[in-house]
Structures are given as structure tokens and as C-alpha cells.
Amino acid sequence: MLSQGFLNLNKPFDWTSHDCVARVRKLLRLKRVGHAGTLDPAATGVLPIALGKATRLLQYLPENKAYIATIRLGVRTTTDDLQGEIITSQACAGLSLAEIKTALTQFEGKIEQIPPIYSAIQVDGKRLYDLARKGEIVEVPVRTVEVFRIDILDWREGDFPELDVAIACGSGTYIRAIARDLGAILETGGTLAALIRSESSGFNLTDSLTLTDLEAQLQAGTFQPVCPDAALQHLPSVALPVISAQKWCQGQRISFTFDVPEIVRVYDEENRFLGIGQLQDEVLIPQMVFEPIS
Template sequence: MLFGFLNLHKPAGMTSHDCIGKVRRLLSMKKVGHGGTLDPSATGVLPIALGRATRLLTYLPSDKVYRAVIRLGMTTTTDDLAGDVIETTEAGHITQAMLESALTHFQGPLQQIPPAYSAIQVDGKRLYDLARQGKPVPVKPRSVEVYDLKLLDWRPMGEWPEAEVEIACGAGTYIRSIARDLGVMLQVGGTLAQLSRTRSGGFSLVDSLTFAALETQLEQQQFRPIPPDVGLQILPTLTLTADLAQRFVWGQKLPIETHSGYLQVHHETEGFLGIGKYEDGHLKAKVVSAGATPTRNASNAEGTEG
């Protein structure tokens, strides 16, 4: 059974769920999950967990980086080009200075209203289902954070002025909402024209696999999952001696002074054991890796932090 992660380069035109289904078929396995939905029209990094690594998805870093093209002068039902055009407005007067000034308002902690077409649930129903039924509901703003926002290119010429930006943000941030709200601030309307996720936690676009590359590796029997500790590299690491490692795998509480919160736990010679959490003066196992059955020996019971 495969155990680890796949850094998939999601193509445009597929939902994240579609990608999971295709990975299941290619790898002939049922237990597959992803670490963050991408809209069907978006491309880029889609972290996929294989086998028991699906239990680790909760612990993946939530920070993400996107490249986006925002079209000004257009408002759509979905806040991207997949929706119907609601209104168009002349935007030829927008200058780079005006744009840069407006973009400063979209950095730091924000209160953001998600798009009407999104997977967020209200009373058990997803917003996009309600919107398609002609029953849109008011949505409360949500707290999100944008760590950095850079203007990469400004293209004022042509039918529609467009700004290419790079956005580093936390979990739950909708880039479509930023495009929409930027247009509102500039009083011309705005919508998302293009989106690519270039990083998600410890996974980057340059290291991602397209479906074609994955299929080639499988045909040549060269595919190997990314080890779980690579995807979880943001977490502190605690290395245990063999005796303590065995007790960790058995689910025993370990009286070890270490970092508070969640940690990667490793055997001193056999590698990744799972996820632990230090609380109430003890290390407790939260997730134990598949096949984590370290050999016990007579070494001293102690842990080392790394």
C-alpha cells in the first residue's frame, strides 16, 4: 500500500474531486484525498495524500501562494470568467499608481466575503448549489490573512486592463473575492481571469507532476510517493530512541519536555513514525505511520529535538 503524498499539477477544466478520481484509477487505490480545493478553471499545486497519509492532511501547512490575473472593467456572477457577465465599465483611466494604491488594502488580516459560487455550506447546503437554483443567500465576512501581495505586471492596453499579481495567503482566502473587491474599490468592477497555485505548504509548482508525467512514471515503475515528513516539514521534529519510539507507536504517553503543539516524530534510525502532540507534560501520539513497528533495543529512553 502506498503511503505518502503526490504533488499533482492540476490541469484546467477538472475539479479537485475529478483529480482524486483519476488518481484512484491510475494507482488502483481507494484511500486518496487532497489538501486544498482548486476551482475547475485554476491550475497548479494540488497536494494529494495516498493511503493512510490521508490522516495527515489536517496537519499540512495552510499557507499558499498564487499567481493571478485580474481583469478590470468586468463583473461576473462567479467572480471569474466561468460566470455570466453582469456589467462592464470603462476602465481605461486606471493607472498603475491607482492600482498599486488599491492593492495595499488587500494585505494583512482581512474580512472577506466569499464568492456566491463557492463550496462553503450554509444550513447544510453549498453556496454554489443555492446560487444555481437562483436562491443566493447573504454570507457573513470571514477572517482571512494575506501575507504578501505583489504586482508582477500591469497591462493597461487592449480591450480589458489586466493586472498580474502574486498573492501569499493563509487558509480560506478566496482570490476571486480579492479580484471582485479590487474592482469595487477602483469603481470599475473586477473579475478573476486566470489563477495558478504555485505553492501549497511544502509543495511547489516546479516539483509537481502532471497527469502525463505520473502516467509515464507508473508505466516505467518509477513512481514513488513523497515521504510524509517532506510535506510536514514546517512542523518541529522530535527524534526518539528505539525504546521511546516503540512506546509512541503503542500509544503510550511519554513524559518528554519538548515543543508545545504538534510535532513530527521520528525513530533515531528508522525515520518517520507519525504526528505527536505535547500537552499536559506528555507527548501523545495523534497519528501513527503505516508500518511503524520499530525494533526495540536496550538503548536509553530519551528524545532529541531537531
């Protein structure tokens, strides 16, 4: 069906993730629409959108992400990006790329990170950005995140030099915090000047559609969602014979003795994606039946 699967959306600047969901819902005339991995309004790039029953698959998508970020040094802001008010501004024309490279090594691997005070993280049931807007000062909890790789793409010297980097990281990593903390290590101040998410939850920027692209394809009748299991290729798969597949789709547990990880994609003998199963004590338990069969 047209309304089942994923949309690899290239989120526009100054749109919230919620804005994008609302727009897609209206364009497709579909109630069940959700997204994976919230992007800040000032960020652009990959925002995976789930359509119809695929919203139930969001929890099974891979968590790794990748970004292209521009970090401006010599500036600190309230939001750790250029959308906030400037706290300090000091020229640092003498800063060298060698110093940058040395400092960046401290951000690779598993690191402790304090999220920006303007973020969607909840403290005592309240969003940090709501508390920050009210002027309330709270202690932001430290988080352990993982950065797999940071590659320098470009370096522009000047009073307020800018650094372009490609960052591959795990879920929950704040690139704004890396910009802020890099500036702190260099004792210059730093803030995020621009951010593009190039990969998220198994989707990449190259294959993404803008909202304009989506509208054009819908008008032309050519839009096709990404297959629901296309973003789940990181999970192993199992195929069930006809009788077992029918029982599994009806919510029954199926005896299963193969040595596979706990969560799997389930197919029938015709390679039709049936849903997500959990293997426990040699029994395959339905977790999410996507396509029931009779």
C-alpha cells in the first residue's frame, strides 16, 4: 500500500521535526505518521519518517547517525549554536589546525557529555528547553555517548575561524555539545554554525527527498515509500514455512531452534516481510506483525 513504509526526508532549515510530520501527514492524508531521531530546527538533512503501520517499526531502526558540522570558534552562545544569544566573543586568529586536530582526539570513543541546556531532554518530567526559557537553572545530567569517527573536511582561518567536520556517532550524541566543548578545551569558546545530518537510522542524505520532491512525486503519482524492512537490514532474518507463518501471524509462538540473535526479521517462504520476532528459549515470539497472512 502507498501509505505503508518509510520516507527518507531531507528536513528543511527552520522546520521542527513535528512540523515535518504534520506536513507529511497532510500531503499523504494519513493519520499514522511518526519520525525517528529528532533534528533541531536549525539543522537540515535526514529525518526518517514512518508511514502507517511502519510507525511500529521505529523502535527497531538502527541508532547510529552521521553529521556534517561547521564549528565556529571564538564564540559562545546560550544554545551552543548560532540561534542563541552570544555570551562571549573573542577573536582567536592565532589558532592553528594542529591544535584543533589534537583537541578533537578527546571526542572520539565513549565520552561523557553534558547536553545543551536548550534541548529536549527531560529533567523531573520537564523539557530542558522549557526550563531554560523560563530562566530556571537546573543541573543537566551527564550522559555517556559514543563517537566513532571525526574527520576534518575544511578549515577556514580568521578572527573567528570555522571548522567543517564529518562526525559518525551513536544515538543521543549532541553535536552542539561537541562544538561547545571543543571551544572550552581550546579556551576560545565554540559554537555550532551549521549542521547537516547525512545518515540516520539506516537512511542517507543521497537518497533523501525534500518536501518539494515529495509533493512533485505525489502530483505525478510516482511516490513510493521505502519498503518497511529496507531499514531493518541490520537485523538477522528467518523464514517460516507456510503453516508456521500463518500461526505466527495469528500471535502464536513457534518452536525455533536456529542459533540467531534475539530480535529478527520474519519472512514467509515467498520472502514476504511479516514483522519482527523475538527468539526466547527456542521459541519465536511475535513482537510486531506487520503483514498478517491467512
